[in-house]
Amino acid sequence: xxxxxxxxxxxxxxxxxxxxxxxxxxxxxxxxxxxxxxxxxxxxxxxxxxxxxxxxxxxxxxxxxxxxxxxxxxxxxxxxxxxxxxxxxxxxxxxxxxxxxxxxxxxxxxxxxxxxxxxxxxxxxxxxxxxxxxxxxxxxxxxxxxxxxxxxxxxxxxxxxxxxxxxxxxxxxxxxxxxxxxxxxxxxxxxxxxxxxxxxxxxxxxxxxxxxxxxxxxxxxxxxxxxxxxxxxxxxxxxxxxxxxxxxxxxxxxxxxxxxxxxxxxxxxxxxxxxxxxxxxxxxxxxxxxxxxxxxxxxxxxxxxxxxxxxxxxxxxxxxxxxxxxxxxxxxxxxxxxxxxxxxxxxxxx
Numbered sequence: 478x479x480x481x482x483x484x485x486x487x488x489x490x491x492x493x494x495x496x497x498x499x500x501x502x503x504x505x506x507x508x509x510x511x512x513x514x515x516x517x518x519x520x521x522x523x524x525x526x527x528x529x530x531x532x533x534x535x536x537x538x539x540x541x542x543x544x545x546x547x548x549x550x551x552x553x554x555x556x557x558x559x560x561x562x563x564x565x566x567x568x569x570x571x572x573x574x575x576x577x578x579x580x581x582x583x584x585x586x587x588x589x590x591x592x593x594x595x596x597x598x599x600x601x602x603x604x605x606x607x608x609x610x611x612x613x614x615x616x617x618x619x620x621x622x623x624x625x626x627x628x629x630x631x632x633x634x635x636x637x638x639x640x641x642x643x644x645x646x647x648x649x650x651x652x653x654x655x656x657x658x659x660x661x662x663x664x665x666x667x668x669x670x671x672x673x674x675x676x677x678x679x680x681x682x683x684x685x686x687x688x689x690x691x692x693x694x695x696x697x698x699x700x701x702x703x704x705x706x707x708x709x710x711x712x713x714x715x716x717x718x719x720x721x722x723x724x725x726x727x728x729x730x731x732x733x734x735x736x737x738x739x740x741x742x743x744x745x746x747x748x749x750x751x752x753x754x755x756x757x758x759x760x761x762x763x764x765x766x767x768x769x770x771x772x773x774x775x776x777x778x779x780x781x782x783x784x785x786x787x788x789x790x791x792x793x794x795x796x797x798x799x800x801x802x803x804x805x806x807x808x809x810x811x812x813x814x815x816x817x818x819x820x821x822x823x824x825x826x827x
Contacts, residue, residue, distance in 0.1 A: 532815030551580030588631035720747030762788035
């Protein structure tokens, strides 16, 4: 196992170019077919929402599996739960028990719809088979884990902890093959779709871009004035998005790494974001009373999902316009509801 120490005076190329395109592109589509702005607006106005309740504490994380037939949630109640999105009743879900502290984030194997990984403050990452509900591996890490992501090729899992260390796990042997210790706060982590770049958001308001698997620092992207909390590559491979405590989301061109757009609909620190399966929309959430959905190419907000509490997580379905979300919602007895919701829209002619 190797370990690297990241210094503040790094050699990665610093990029802070602001190069927005001129004009507004308002080209909307549904399943690849052009639609008008009026039809797009109507789609969102006719939305439906379902609630799923099964946790005893608030939900910190939700994620869809690769085929979109299951969704998993992780909670402060130390459990994860796998749901059938078409059957919200608790009896149709599967509880995953084994962690001894909060499940702060989870992610599915992009190459297999039944493999799930969870990160917990109990200093372990666990792998699960959702068909049996059994834990298939436990990996001990050096700190309390708060972030996890699975590489696009399915061969690696990255886990970030409260000590600002990222552990890279080989999924075949369930062993840590590399650790990366940072001297600054690091938050959410992500791979690009090609599996050759790895992104880390920092407490300095930057996104660090590393070569993978060598983990050599290539670029430091500067586009925020406060901590960066979340990051995601869009499914088409064109863009990278990051959300920050400055209440904005920046959009970066993955070829040039120029910042081409900023979304500023929210007024509180951006906790979570997600691209739709076709890269057309981006959802972002915070302590605001709504989740914002914006059109990526125009930069315009197209819909607000009203919320009664701060949101912790949002996740678009991998093949359709379903958005799962969860947060600090409370029930009538003033206890955390332990729920998640799925917002869905259908085509303009349905």
